[in-house]
Amino acid sequence: MPIQFILNGRSVSIEADPAMPLLWVLRDILGLKATKYGCGRAQCGACSLHVDGQTQRSCSLPVQLVAGKNVVTLEGLCANRSQPHPVQQAWMEENVPQCGYCQPGFMMAAAAFLEQFPNPTDEDIQQHITNVCRCGTHPRILRAIKRAAALRKNV
Amino acid sequence: MASEKKIFSRRKFLIRGAIVLGGTVVGIYLGKRPIRRFLAQQIEGIEPPAMLSHFQPNFWFEIQPDNTILFKSPKIEMGQGIFTGFAMLAAEELEVSPEQIKVVHADTTSGPMDKVATGGSNSTPSMFVPIRQVAATMREMLCQAAAAQWGVPRSEVKAENGTLQAGARQATYAEIAAATQEWTIPKTPALKPVSEFKYVGKDFKRNDLEAKVFGDPIYGIDATMPGMLYACIIQSPFYRAPLKSAKTSEAASWPGVERIILEKDWIAVVAQTRYAAEAAMLMVEAEWDVGKKYEQEDLIRMVTVGQGKGVNVQEVGSPRRILQVPGGRIFRQEYRTPMAAHAQIEPNGTVAYVEKDKATIIMSTQSPGFVRAQLAASLGMKAKNINLIPAFPGGAFGRRMKTHNAVAAALVSRAMGKPIHAFYTREQEFMYSPCRPNTHHVLQAKIDDNGQIQALHYDLATPDMAIEDNVGSAGIFLAGADIISAGHGAPVIYNIPHKSTDVWHCPYPLDTGIWRSVGMFSNAFAVESFINELARETSQDPIALRIALLKSPEKLHQRYVAVLEKLREVSRWDMPAGEGIGRGVAFGDDRKSIAAAVVEVSLRSSRVKVNKVTMVLDPGLCINPEGIRQQAEGCIMMGISAALYEELKVKGGRIYNTSFQAYPMATLADVPEIEIVLLPGDEVPYGVGEPPLAPIAPAIASAVYDLTGKPQRSLPIRLA
Numbered sequence: 001m002p003i004q005f006i007l008n009g010r011s012v013s014i015e016a017d018p019a020m021p022l023l024w025v026l027r028d029i030l031g032l033k034a035t036k037y038g039c040g041r042a043q044c045g046a047c048s049l050h051v052d053g054q055t056q057r058s059c060s061l062p063v064q065l066v067a068g069k070n071v072v073t074l075e076g077l078c079a080n081r082s083q084p085h086p087v088q089q090a091w092m093e094e095n096v097p098q099c100g101y102c103q104p105g106f107m108m109a110a111a112a113f114l115e116q117f118p119n120p121t122d123e124d125i126q127q128h129i130t131n132v133c134r135c136g137t138h139p140r141i142l143r144a145i146k147r148a149a150a151l152r153k154n155v
Numbered sequence: 156m157a158s159e160k161k162i163f164s165r166r167k168f169l170i171r172g173a174i175v176l177g178g179t180v181v182g183i184y185l186g187k188r189p190i191r192r193f194l195a196q197q198i199e200g201i202e203p204p205a206m207l208s209h210f211q212p213n214f215w216f217e218i219q220p221d222n223t224i225l226f227k228s229p230k231i232e233m234g235q236g237i238f239t240g241f242a243m244l245a246a247e248e249l250e251v252s253p254e255q256i257k258v259v260h261a262d263t264t265s266g267p268m269d270k271v272a273t274g275g276s277n278s279t280p281s282m283f284v285p286i287r288q289v290a291a292t293m294r295e296m297l298c299q300a301a302a303a304q305w306g307v308p309r310s311e312v313k314a315e316n317g318t319l320q321a322g323a324r325q326a327t328y329a330e331i332a333a334a335t336q337e338w339t340i341p342k343t344p345a346l347k348p349v350s351e352f353k354y355v356g357k358d359f360k361r362n363d364l365e366a367k368v369f370g371d372p373i374y375g376i377d378a379t380m381p382g383m384l385y386a387c388i389i390q391s392p393f394y395r396a397p398l399k400s401a402k403t404s405e406a407a408s409w410p411g412v413e414r415i416i417l418e419k420d421w422i423a424v425v426a427q428t429r430y431a432a433e434a435a436m437l438m439v440e441a442e443w444d445v446g447k448k449y450e451q452e453d454l455i456r457m458v459t460v461g462q463g464k465g466v467n468v469q470e471v472g473s474p475r476r477i478l479q480v481p482g483g484r485i486f487r488q489e490y491r492t493p494m495a496a497h498a499q500i501e502p503n504g505t506v507a508y509v510e511k512d513k514a515t516i517i518m519s520t521q522s523p524g525f526v527r528a529q530l531a532a533s534l535g536m537k538a539k540n541i542n543l544i545p546a547f548p549g550g551a552f553g554r555r556m557k558t559h560n561a562v563a564a565a566l567v568s569r570a571m572g573k574p575i576h577a578f579y580t581r582e583q584e585f586m587y588s589p590c591r592p593n594t595h596h597v598l599q600a601k602i603d604d605n606g607q608i609q610a611l612h613y614d615l616a617t618p619d620m621a622i623e624d625n626v627g628s629a630g631i632f633l634a635g636a637d638i639i640s641a642g643h644g645a646p647v648i649y650n651i652p653h654k655s656t657d658v659w660h661c662p663y664p665l666d667t668g669i670w671r672s673v674g675m676f677s678n679a680f681a682v683e684s685f686i687n688e689l690a691r692e693t694s695q696d697p698i699a700l701r702i703a704l705l706k707s708p709e710k711l712h713q714r715y716v717a718v719l720e721k722l723r724e725v726s727r728w729d730m731p732a733g734e735g736i737g738r739g740v741a742f743g744d745d746r747k748s749i750a751a752a753v754v755e756v757s758l759r760s761s762r763v764k765v766n767k768v769t770m771v772l773d774p775g776l777c778i779n780p781e782g783i784r785q786q787a788e789g790c791i792m793m794g795i796s797a798a799l800y801e802e803l804k805v806k807g808g809r810i811y812n813t814s815f816q817a818y819p820m821a822t823l824a825d826v827p828e829i830e831i832v833l834l835p836g837d838e839v840p841y842g843v844g845e846p847p848l849a850p851i852a853p854a855i856a857s858a859v860y861d862l863t864g865k866p867q868r869s870l871p872i873r874l875a
């Protein structure tokens with residue numbers, strides 16, 4: 001039975017083991033590589049994306065659980081590069097990434113977080129965004145999330 | 156990426172008349188190409204970086220038809236920001252904006268990269284002069300070509316913003332290049348003095364920023380090849396233990412599995428999807444031929460001063476005698492650092508396609524040349540037939556100096572006749588970790604009756620980190636201990652009349668490797684902690700004591716003192732610390748890049764919280780201050796992480812804390828207030844990827860001591 005869902009605004013239908021994690025469906029079947037593998041155990045957040053607007057760690061999410069749902073990955077966070085999402089805009093203004101590998105997950109987590117916390121404090125961010133970065137971009141991530149919060153209000 | 160295709164049409168590109176200009180320290184490969192041979196001679200005189208005598212950088216610029224300039228870098232951009240700095244340096248002499256220069260990784264078909272590795276914070280120092288010389292030569296050639304085409308004297312031609320002008324005439328570099336058949340090679344023009352730099356010294360954002368913010372598939376793990384299969388490679392969780400037996404029937408019948416390959420020391424589960432390969436891998440029951448199964452306590456015992464063999468690396472005056480003779484008092488302390496993992500977020504792996512007489516390898520690596528040599532040996536193929544295409548690594552920190560499963564992936568590809576995508580799982584990343592080994596340090600000082608430090612002797616006990624990779628097993632035999640990597644930072648820089656350092660070579664039953672800042676991390680922890688304790692012991696201010704022990708007319712020492720004095724000022728060291736705040740300081744010189752930090756800590760629900768880090772950093776000339784601050788912040792966070800949380804643990808012969816949960820690291824909740832002051836004290840750049848790490852752990856330890864009254868002599872810091 002094909003599994004159908006909406007991916008970045010388009011309907012997709014795939015043939016796969018229903019237990020296959022969404023991460024591998026995206027990366028290996030659909031060829032979308034922005035969603036990263038870091039641990040496969042829902043511990044690092046590199047694979048974060050949105051399912052019906054909520055952050056989910058796709059490495060531990062069987063694809064069958066997103067049937068009929070709305071999935072957004074970093075590739076679909078903005079319509080095109082000349083109109084970045086406020087989070088991406090803030091990330092560029094703060095020059096956040098180093099190796100950059102953890103950043104898609106952080107940006108996806110931040111984008112969904114800001115829907116719930118439009119005026120976040122450092123403590124809100126620290127409590128709700130628990131992704132892992134090894135390069136030490138944390139100070140800039142904190143700043144970028146607050147900057148994104150400000151940018152959102154001006155949109 | 157379009158740029159990668161250009162490599163193969165380079166010859167055509169030359170015929171079309173564009174120019175390709177490069178440089179290399181040793182000009183063997185380029186012998187036939189006059190332009191490059193010329194440059195080889197020109198650059199030959201440049202001193203190779205101290206750490207890597209076999210360094211052979213090869214790099215060049217290509218003017219593209221759209222007037223952008225492609226720069227092929229032999230150095231890997233693994234997050235440290237070098238591509239941005241390289242573009243800025245080249246732009247200075249090419250008279251273009253840094254944005255006009257597109258920096259990409261050179262692959263191994265681009266030239267002799269066999270021994271090039273990226274690490275030791277030496278990319279920028281080693282490329283600082285060659286990049287500018289080649290860029291200046293190229294600009295001069297363009298000017299001369301324009302003068303010839305236009306029939307005007309050279310002196311009338313000016314290069315500016317990627318265009319050439321003479322009176323009313325104007326043409327882009329690309330136009331001139333396309334219309335030029337013959338090139339004259341000039342003497343290397345004089346380089347711009349530092350005072351005339353337009354870009355160097357200004358803040359530039361990373362030139363890979365967009366790719367990283369929009370999620371471009373730039374990492375090794377993102378690579379694909381048509382018809383690719385996926386493999387999971389199982390290695391022994393016990394160091395160097397060969398495979399004894401394996402039950403694979405259940406795994407082999409898992410849907411999607413194509414084949415299971417057993418080798419002497421690895422098993423490959425090959426499947427149509429990564430998901431299937433990983434699921435089937437879990438069903439393989441492997442038995443390994445393990446000798447003794449070591450425990451944590453064994454490793455600590457094995458790495459202890461007095462075990463193994465001591466090699467003297469520093470001897471000034473007669474410290475051993477002074478420490479023996481009566482009079483004054485002896486102050487002695489011991490320190491330990493734990494095993495640690497690199498824990499970069501992109502796991503290691505390889506996309507490999509081995510055909511009959513050639514191979515293509517895409518991977519995130521710090522040492523493409525080394526990997527290629529290993530592959531050539533294992534495949535029985537000439538190195539020149541193996542194209543190793545470096546991807547952007549998702550973090551490295553020393554973890555990507557080794558070949559990892561590149562050889563296995565290549566052999567599997569050959570066996571299957573298809574491209575293979577093979578990456579470690581997170582558990583494997585930890586389990587097979589070439590770890591930063593645990594260390595033991597003993598320091599003794601003789602304090603005379605006036606409280607002066609007369610003599611200091613330092614013993615470092617350490618397993619090898621990477622000396623074998625650098626100088627081979629004969630080298631380690633000659634050196635007697637890993638005085639290069641593990642011993643990095645072991646000689647004491649303080650001007651104590653009598654001082655000596657011995658490095659003890661401790662055999663070790665686990666794989667080890669270089670970890671960000673190499674031996675400096677552990678050595679700075681021990682030596683700087685000891686200096687702080689000596690200051691307490693002799694009732695001196697730790698900054699004043701350091702200044703007293705470093706003052707000298709030598710330029711480097713003047714830079715030391717300037718950094719410490721600046722730190723005293725900006726950290727408000729002379730004001731009392733706030734209520735409930737502990738304060739500590741530490742200092743480091745890592746290959747002439749100088750960093751000192753003051754750290755403030757408090758207790759938050761009986762755990763240490765770093766509230767503030769004030770750092771003064773003198774990395775010599777600051778090419779891109781924004782990039783330097785990024786690196787300093789990264790080092791501060793990694794230092795906090797290593798000081799407070801990180802420790803690999805061994806049980807029954809294997810590393811057993813193999814997840815991010817079991818190996819916690821600093822998170823957003825650990826971010827302190829950070830103040831970084833750059834104090835450029837030289838006209839040449841030194842590295843910044845590692846040096847700012849040195850002072851962090853000892854400053855934290857000292858701050859915790861200050862707060863709690865309990866000395867912190869081993870990492871990670873634990874209060875209970």
Ligand code: FES
Nearest residue numbers: 038039044045059
């Ligand atoms: S890969 Fe999903 S949380 Fe780490």
Ligand code: FES
Nearest residue numbers: 099100133134135
């Ligand atoms: S930027 Fe490298 S892991 Fe976060």
